[in-house]
Amino acid sequence: MRTILPPRLKIWIVLLIVAFGSSCSKDKSETVLPLANTIYAVNETGEVYAVDAENGLIKWVYQAKGYIDASPIVSKGVLYIGDTRGIFVAIDAVSGKEKWQVDLRGRDLSSAIVSDNIVYVTIGATCFALRCSDGSILWKFETTDSIYGGPAIAGEMVYFGDYGKHL
Template sequence: MLRGNQQGLNRRQALRIFGTSFAIGTAALRAGRPVTARAPAEPSWPTFQFDNGRSGYNPHGRRPTGKLTKVWETTDGSFSSSPAVAGELLYHGTAAKGLFAYDAEDGSTVWNSPTNGRIGPSRPTVANGVVYIGDWEHIFYAFDSTTGSERWRYDAGAILNHDSVVADGVVYFSDANGVIHAVSAADGTPIWSLDTGFGITSLAMSDGGIFFGGSNSRISRLDAATGVVEWSHPVPYSPRHIVLVDGIVYVGGWPYLATYDAVDGTERWRVYVGTISNSPAISDRLIYLGSTNNQLLALDRATGEEQWAFSVGDHPIQGIVSSPAVVQNRVYFGGYDRYVYELHARTGKLMWSFDTGTEITGSPAVVNRRLYIGSRLGGMYAFG
């Protein structure tokens, strides 16, 4: 069923973020709905960077053992973004052919559902038997995860190139115009929407709060039930990536990585790291992030102090844009130097690498002793 922009506008808050002031509007309430970020169980990597907080860390996951070998490879198109894995299927959007579901064991195509426009860099989210994804023709889709049949669609009125989060029957996502949408996960009915007035990051979510950064150099928290702004603080940099773990908001930008209290937004620490080119992964002790100077850095979670740095092959443009994934004391990521890497998470020692022959701009999913990652001009790879 099509839930068009007109219907969404009728519910939209007249709220814009300008400088240091907010005009706080009223949004449609959805009372009695606790919203929490739940760590999915193995075998699953159901959304970008594993969970709604975008931690990139699966504390209960199982990594591949021994020297990794290529198990399968597909050639269905450009895979510049990242897969989601749930149960026996792997899901991935493409620039030209819509959404694919593959058998995670052997890489065979299970179904392919076309979309109106290209998909990317947004990544699919899988929840309760449904795959959610947006495209460049303004449409947000819900597909049956088993059959690929379309459940519903929602017209957001703008390009959808950010990742979604799903919690307690609601899907949250932002568009290229800076509007945040909350719609029913069951049928796409609009619940509330918020026009921030600025370009914003993808959303991170936990404990009833939605967090994002804006091109107006602010970070903000919304109430997930109402869309009302709970706090918003200026920052002396441009926020690019938001991660939420254990009540701490990690913000990667140009040129800092900083942490803030999720309840009130108080800054805890800030360190200079240069240009951060991907979403950091947060494990129990360390923060892992890539940069355009061709290094993956590991920082102490408590202080931001650098613990180690690993250099990849030189590339004059991008460096590392693949967000790292952490499972069982290993860090996995890809580089613009064409390689996929496995490092020891504590020491940064190189454990394994593989030359795909093309730049790696997607981020890995590590599930059930398999590593899945896509190359920009090649296919989807599975290693085990």
């Protein structure tokens, strides 16, 4: 006897096989509707997948230069992700084409967060603020210890913790 899986269950099986990773979070100011039918996932070998949430078909695959340990984030039609070689990229969320990349010269980029057209990401002992339109570095802040996890934003402040137990 053959078991027929419900369509949504099939999608999650596809994601588990091709890309164990996580769905992306999104900028709270972005409208959900344009990308609501797409699930974004990554795997540790550096592949980023856009999967149609209705039928489970893969829309596009982007191959990063290094491994990926962080979750992607989508804001205003752009997916942001970094790899373990320190390369941070912006990818068009619809086409999968790279818009820009910046080498942040380190290892193990965190998951990013986006606010007011600025993407914040940590790597090693540094927190970066990058312009969403072109990836240019607006500012960076260096700590004495490696930063643990990605940044958070509340109001006008950017928060992150380091291994020295500082916030």
